[in-house]
Each structure stands twice: as C-alpha cells, then as structure tokens.
Amino acid sequence: MRRFEYLRPLDRARAVDLAANPEVKLLGGGTNLIDLMKIGVETPEILVDTTRLGLDEIESRVDGSLRIGASVRNTDVASDRRVRARFPVLSAAVLAGASGQLRNMATVGGNLLQRTRCAYFQDVTKACNKRKPGSGCPAQTGANRELAILGGSEHCIATHPSDMAVALRALDASVLVETEKGAQTIPLADFYRLPGDRPDIETNLPYGALIVAIDVPAPVDGARSSYMKVRDRASFGFALASVAGVLRVADGRVAHVALALGGVAPLPWRARIAEAHLMGAPADPDHFHAAIDAELQAAQPRPENAFKVTLARRMVVRVLTELVGRGEVGVAPS
C-alpha cells in the first residue's frame, strides 16, 4: 500500500474543509476503499476518516421520512425497527449484501460510493477506462458474465455493486451533501451517471462533497415492497441480478409501482418504461411480462451475460406477482 496521511476530524465543518483537496479520499467503513488501496487501484495522499462526525443517527421526521446519517453502519440500517416496519425493501436489500462482518463495518455513505467489482477494474495490470481513461475496456469481449446489459457503453459495461442503492432508488431517496459552498440535496435519480465516454466519473457529486445523510421519503400508503437477489452462491456474493419492487394494487389494477434493478447496469436501474406500462394495468403476470419486456428492449447483452435478460425478466415478474399475492392492504404501521 502507498504511504498516506490519516486525518480524523471531529466535526463536519473541518471535514468539509479537508474534503476540498484533490489529494483527499474520504474514508467510511473502509470495506471497499482499504481493499482498493491494497491492490493499488486507489492511491490517496490523504485519508480523511468520516466516521466520528456525529453522522451516525437515524432520525424520523415529521413528514414521515427517515433521515439516515452517512456513517450509520449497514447492520444498524437493516436492524432499525422503523426501517424494518416501513421500508422492508431497504432492510432486505442491505441484508442481502456482503457478510455480517462487512455490514458491521460498512457505512451507508460509503455503500453509495463503492466501486464496481469488474475484474478488469480491480486488476491494475489490465486496461480499464474507469481506472485509466482511454486505456480501453477488455470486458467488452472478455469476462463479461457479471457485467451490464443495460446502460453500458463501448467504453465501460461495469455494474454498480450495491444492493442498498437499488432499494433506495425504488424508494425515491435523496442524498444530502455538504461542500464549502453549503448544503445540497441530490435525488438518487440524479446521483449516478451512466458511463458514456467518461466511465471514470461515476456520480454527479459536486467537488469536495461530504455525504451527510440519505433521506427516504414516507412510504406510499398501502404499498408493499420487497427485494429479490440472485447470485452464484447462497450468501455473500454480488448480484447477478436483483430487483427492488414497490407495489400498490387497487381493484385489481396497479395503482403505484416502483421497480429498480441491480447487477444489470452501471447504476441502480429504475425501470421507468416498465413502470409506465404497469400504471393502471391489470396486476397479473401477463401484464408484468409485457412491461418488463418493454424495459428490456434496450438490453445489450454480451456473449457471456445474455442470461441476465431472461433472469431479470423472470425476477421482476416473480417479485410483482408475490407482492400482489400479499393482498391489497392498508398502511404499514409506523
């Protein structure tokens, strides 16, 4: 590992000051960044530890939303009784990721910013446009089984690895950040960028930003939510595909739906086309199939990952069908 300076500010203002330095990387739980430093993918001059800034609370707000501090550990989000009761899709997604040890360490801010596990990105002896812009993308014709079928480009087909972010995308969450210029709220819808010809720029975070919290708006009345993940082993593996679904059915028709897909795109993929097909449609498997087929029209599978198109289709239909099976219910207790 390259030598670096370690700093541990104890208040936000100091952390924001420090973050306005291109040599600085912000450290959360370290489960991804320390690993990337060991393998030479990240080589910061200065590490600023953000875990002792008092950003470790989950707060219920009067508008029914939940504000999750950036350094709340993944375990504590998934175990929080308000999250479990009102946002079960979020608890389930967090618990579907990593291992018990890693969830005890990882922060939610760091989870949002974790990097792809594409094998080429993690191997500094290989070309990778995300790691070294302009060097090429061997994944296009190489080992692409785990990589993107939606939203990729000729420059990059890496997938975003987070489970949590997929649930947050379906829940219309926002990210609160602070820079030297002040505070700002970025809807998760605008937070991540598609790779295009600059896969090295993954988010629209302003320069020097410190993530302070994630806001999850009040749940939709009467909606049910769930998370489904398929991976190569029964536990502790990244998603080949995952689905976060939020659904409300009234009189047999879809009255509200939010669908986000993980493991298939460079960002948590909100299936807006499928949602548009579903709104007002009969809540039955035939219509679910038609809706996700419309979404997946844009899929560009590579030789090794064509199976993900079928997989994603079947998972979406199953998640929605199971949510319908739970019945048309009232508001979940808060």
Place this chain on the structure above:
Amino acid sequence: MTRISLTVNGEPRAVDIDSRVTVLDLLREHFGLTGAKKGCDRGQCGACTVLRDGRRVNSCLVLAVSADGSEIVSVEGLAGDSDLHPLQQSFLDHDAYQCGYCTPGQLCSAVGALAELAAGSPSVVTGEGSAPTLEPEEIRERMSGNLCRCAAYVNIVAAVYEAGRSA
C-alpha cells in the same frame, strides 16, 4: 508514525504505528497475537475476524489508526483463565474444523453472530418483521462471511447451534 491507544483482550495498549498498518497486522506483527489469520487480506474469507467494541469485523480492512480508542477482542481473548469459551468447547465437541486455519475467525464470528441474533438483528433469512430465532438456516446465513476450505461447515453449524442453545 501515529500514536494510538486501544484495549486488546482486556489489556490497555499504546503503540506508534504507520498509518498503513491494519488491525490484523497490528495484532500479529506488533503484539505477537497470531490467532487472527491472514487468509485473503481482502475481507472475503473471514479468517481475520475479531470483535471491535463487541461487534465482529474483518480486521484486515480496519486501519489500526482508525481503531484508536477501540476495544479489540481476538480469539486469544475469548477463553477465561481456566475454561474455554463455550463456543471453543462446542467446536471441540463437534469436531468443527480440520486444518484449523479458519477456526479463530470462525470462533470470533460465531460469538458476534450469536450476540447479533440474541439482540434481535435480522438476517436475510429472517421473516419480514419477525424476530430471528436460533436455527441452522440462520447460522448458515450469518456465518457466510467465514470460509472453510476444508469444508467443515456441517460441523461448524452444529457447534454454533449447540453453543447458542446452551447460552
């Protein structure tokens, strides 16, 4: 070099260390506590698992400087003066290892996993909204961060289950 203070297996320690040193290397190379093992050194195998402030973590991914002020318990700190920790005894009783390399991490992870379960922390196999109950499926899921290349998993699950039942 940075001066840090922490508690290791109940004993207060202070040490000057390079910022690159992980808690795993601190234990093994600086304190001579070689129980925690370096398997993958990337958080993927669990052989380095220790308890930090009562919670299990992969010590290979924790910078020692960031553990300043923490309380670390490694496998050396589990047993009492004369008795083994109940999980250590249960591993013996169930023959829950072969080569033993992953065992210190398995033990610390199991201590953390049973505490998490007892505290009501759900896992992905816990029913939505329900409290988790001690059962083999929960143990398999909660112990998935600890690999055993000898594949002693069947006996590890039995050992953790029995230790959990008698707790």
